[in-house]
Amino acid sequence: MLHRVVSYWKLHKIPVLLALLSTLFYITFGYDLERTDFLKLLILYLALFFLCYKLIQFEKWNFKFLAIAGIIFRLGLFFATPNLSQDFYRFIWDGQMLNLGMSPYLHLPKDLIAENNQFMPNAMELVSGMGNLSASNYSNYPPLNQLIFGLSTFFAGKNITVAILVMRTSIILSDLGILYFGRKLLQKLNRSTHLIFWYFLNPLVILELTGNLHFEGVMLFFFIWSIYLLHNKKWQLAALIYALSISIKLVPLIFLPLFVSYLGFKKSLFFYAIVGLSSLLLVSPFFSLDFLENYTHTVGLWFSNFEFNAGFYNLVKNIGIQFNAKPWELIKDYGKITPVVVIVTVGLFAFLRDNKKTVALFAAMLWVLTVYYFLSATVHPWYIIFLVFLALFTEFRFPLVWSLSIILSYWAYSVAGFKENYLLLTVEYLAVYGFMTYELVRLYNKKQLFHKK
Template sequence: MPPQRIKWAMAGGLSCFVYFLLAYKLQRTDAWILQGSFALLFLAFLALQKAELKWILGLGILFRLVFLFSVPALSDDFYRFIWDGLLWHQGIHPFGNPPSFYMEASNAIPTLTTELYSGLNSKEYFTVYPPFHQLVFWLSTATYDGSLISAVLPMRLMLLGSEVAFLFVIAGYLKKTGRPSSLLAIYALNPLVIIEVSGNLHFEGMMALFLILSITLIADKKLFGGPLALAAAIATKLTPVIAGPVLMFAGGKKNWWKVVLVTVLGSLLFFLPLIDLTWLTGQGESLDLYFRKFEFNASFYYLLREIGFWWKGYNIIATLGPRLALSGGVLILIVSWTNWPKDRSLFQVLSIVFFIYYLAATTVHPWYVAPVVALSVYSGYKFPIVWSYTILWTYIGYTATGYEVPWWAITIEYLSVIGVFIWEVLLAQRTKNRLIALLKR
């Protein structure tokens, strides 16, 4: 076997072993063992960057299959996924009431057990998940027998199917455009993507599939399939709404209304099973809580919050959260409609748009970065790859008694990512050359 393939085989074998530990042995409170595992996975990831296409596809699928029969240990969101699915099978709208409502004796439902309830992380809050999530929840709990794996396994198989389809979509695009097939490794073998999508059952991978399809189709002037794919992305996660201002003109300035019309009608069609007064109330409550109460791994919000504590004497998230979101929205519109910085590709502009959105957010979980990693395959930007590693440092904060914010880790995370972003996106090539020359002296 050629030395290069021996290296790939060793990196693949090491990765399989570490993924097995993450899937079946480790807990998220094993902070430093987790960080050592993440570091090993990223070293192996770097060693596989120049692998052949068949190796990338084979290992990408194999790494995901390692998690097949595991129950997520690094995230407890799947408990809510099962909970919502079971409500559908009872003919109950999951947006109707928070879980605590069903723990009252008069509202009890046999399948919604206290064991399942104890695993929930938002017992007093309404659900937040859009229709494609809910469809997967419903399908996954069709044969639920009270064991977690009976719902987790079908859910994971559906997400795995969307991931495998996405890998072939990326491979097809690279072949069509004549770009190196090894670029597929950026997404296919990225540890964060594998851990958070296949391991922890988050739907960012499915959303990224629809988002990338919408970009490529709209750019090819396919003004029905492209906007419909964008509507599907929004029906998977609400976040792709921020891509709308960029994509509405991507099919030509005269066709913007077609993109908007099909996206709106497609979204209405996909959301139709949810839409009623119950959904409006529950979704509104969830969004309000997201902007006014939830906080995790933020950047500028944390800085401004500290100023608020000094100035007001209390946490000003209730007003700061919406204002940051509004400021981020305005900046996104400016970048989207002026294509600033100039001479960027569609994928690069959208990478910038998503980055702005997350910098303005009060909550940035690790799995949020997966779609930005997918965009980096097309954009050529490296800052999402850097972020896909540094954001995993947030797992340091999990302890047996709760979550303690690892301030030093978050500080280094954002300084690193913002530094690479400034270098890649904001600095002109002339300035970069001067800085490189200075460093060489």
């Protein structure tokens, strides 16, 4: 046994040391970092990204080593309180609402607190933690996400730490599911299976999902499971699983028109019917006219009232300011135009492009979501994790560059009162646009840009 350990150490000494160093950095990130300390955040993140690159470079064919490393990195953050986002307070609030028999879609936290600040355990702490913006709006998290919140607080009671651990466990298990189905689908598509580790070891994924409790990973688990089933011609079950993905986050809704050419017209209608009925069944416990009004209004706010880390929108806004446009009116007008442009883009990819092959479907999804995020007025770092994942099944790698450069957006939290640094945002987006342009030109020169696979 000792001989085998010594032999393994000799063969893998450098990767083991890199993994240990990464674990130390993740622990430092999770337990000894304030969001306002941008320089420390940036240095740690860049170091983790470099170590991720080297680990994949050294051990890309050693699945067990990289899988265990990714699990250890996540476990290193297991007991940490999220330090880059306060959204988890709202998750716990919604979960406790459910356990009290109340709908988080029908009551504003600030109103309930004003009426009685003792009606829920830790009510004041949760409202203070989530911030005034969240407390002033109805919940926008879909029903299956709410179920996870409810189960977390059911087991935790009023203990916030236990609720965090339950939610974190669901996110880590989902990442393991993504590793499993992602690798299997890469194998079936004759692509290098080590590509899945650009998701599983990506610092953005580990820190924003396991660390900060965002549920994109749970959504992606159901999404890749569904696509895997579709690839294996099990489209009825795939439709049901796809509905579960939508019921965690709404983002997969945007891809539904793309399945027309992938499945064919007749099958796609049945696919949509199963997705629609399953989604209605999941939302039925919450459904009412007030729910419909409140939920659509809250989701609509993300298009017309909020802005963070925007790309094209910031360009339009700064040009508008030069012509004395009012920023609050500009974002509302821009928010009305963006959905139209996205819908047109989806239509073009759905009906003018051949998406019959799974790889082609992934590429269409990548570009549809890219256009949406390029135009969006709000692009939180964890949003682009979906892009990172989609890219692994295509020839494009610009989302990986974005997963590195997007850390610059966190500068806004280091300034009192929250203020974005447009120079840093310019650097972020120039890196993404520049690398994307390079990839498009390279593929065009190789005559592969419009090649159907």
